Amino acid sequence: xxxxxxxxxxxxxxxxxxxxxxxxxxxxxxxxxxxxxxxxxxxxxxxxxxxxxxxxxxxxxxxxxxxxxxxxxxxxxxxxxxxxxxxxxxxxxxxxxxxxxxxxxxxxxxxxxxxxxxxxxxxxxxxxxxxxxxxxxxxxxxxxxxxxxxxxxxxxxxxxxxxxxxxxxxxxxxxxxxxxxxxxxxxxxxxxxxxxxxxxxxxxxxxxxxxxxxxxxxxxxxxxxxxxxxxxxxxxxxxxx
Amino acid sequence: xxxxxxxxxxxxxxxxxxxxxxxxxxxxxxxxxxxxxxxxxxxxxxxxxxxxxxxxxxxxxxxxxxxxxxxxxxxxxxxxxxxxxxxxxxxxxxxx
Numbered sequence: 001x002x003x004x005x006x007x008x009x010x011x012x013x014x015x016x017x018x019x020x021x022x023x024x025x026x027x028x029x030x031x032x033x034x035x036x037x038x039x040x041x042x043x044x045x046x047x048x049x050x051x052x053x054x055x056x057x058x059x060x061x062x063x064x065x066x067x068x069x070x071x072x073x074x075x076x077x078x079x080x081x082x083x084x085x086x087x088x089x090x091x092x093x094x095x096x097x098x099x100x101x102x103x104x105x106x107x108x109x110x111x112x113x114x115x116x117x118x119x120x121x122x123x124x125x126x127x128x129x130x131x132x133x134x135x136x137x138x139x140x141x142x143x144x145x146x147x148x149x150x151x152x153x154x155x156x157x158x159x160x161x162x163x164x165x166x167x168x169x170x171x172x173x174x175x176x177x178x179x180x181x182x183x184x185x186x187x188x189x190x191x192x193x194x195x196x197x198x199x200x201x202x203x204x205x206x207x208x209x210x211x212x213x214x215x216x217x218x219x220x221x222x223x224x225x226x227x228x229x230x231x232x233x234x235x236x237x238x239x240x241x
Numbered sequence: 242x243x244x245x246x247x248x249x250x251x252x253x254x255x256x257x258x259x260x261x262x263x264x265x266x267x268x269x270x271x272x273x274x275x276x277x278x279x280x281x282x283x284x285x286x287x288x289x290x291x292x293x294x295x296x297x298x299x300x301x302x303x304x305x306x307x308x309x310x311x312x313x314x315x316x317x318x319x320x321x322x323x324x325x326x327x328x329x330x331x332x333x334x335x336x337x
Contacts, residue, residue, distance in 0.1 A: 010282070012298065013276075013299070015301040016298055016299055019298075031334075043278045070280075073278065083290050194291050195259045196289060200337060207281035207296060208281070225324050227295070227324075229331075230296075230326075231331045232327075232328045232331075233337065234337050235335070237335065237336035238337055
């Protein structure tokens, strides 16, 4: 059994230092690894990223993260990534990593993802260059997620987890206004997950959404945005892994 | 928190600014653009009042949000229900 702790949308700023650390320090009692599903900061500034880095530095469980749209706002995602990496966090963007947990290998494939919407109500790669660029960005992200999951399949992992910021399914957006679904996720991410296979998909981004969902291919999806789970993190036990 | 005072004359000038819908939109623009970087709060017109709801990361964020909401919507009836995120560890795991 693998115990996966996860949270997203912690939106840390200078006034946040130390708020999550007490709960994170209890992680070894209840989880084998911690996933951070993006929007770790408010504006993506180095100052905010240092707060996040300090909050997770030297935790006794592996920490794997993707960035969210807020973490890009200051247009320094490389700096945010570097500060988190310096604190021991593995930051994924279109890549996979394998974490060893008590003799078991867990594969995590991560990407921020992007919007576009869900089947029958989605944006197409058509028309103005800006519109095509928007959809291509999502497609590129989904392709990288699929490739990373496929590569993990050959690395002897007992379980594979897809980690994104944007949602792969509409299920976990329930509670958000329908009109903004295309800005909250894309079915292309779910298609990538179903094509490559995964044991769990974790995302954030939708603060007013709901926790539980599933892809068309039957992969469980969990929205771990902190306003949704109303905890420092949630823990998912993957049976048989 | 509620501020059930009767609506007063809008303080902003100009026809667009006096339209409540646009004032709500401007509140949301300001919450995103200023120090909060807040996109997750909902502001809706309901029965003649503005209802502002959502979860923010800290007590300080909540205070800032309430201040901005009351500044932007001055003169209107504003009901707020802003929750500060809970940072407690979970008391159980979900078995998948």
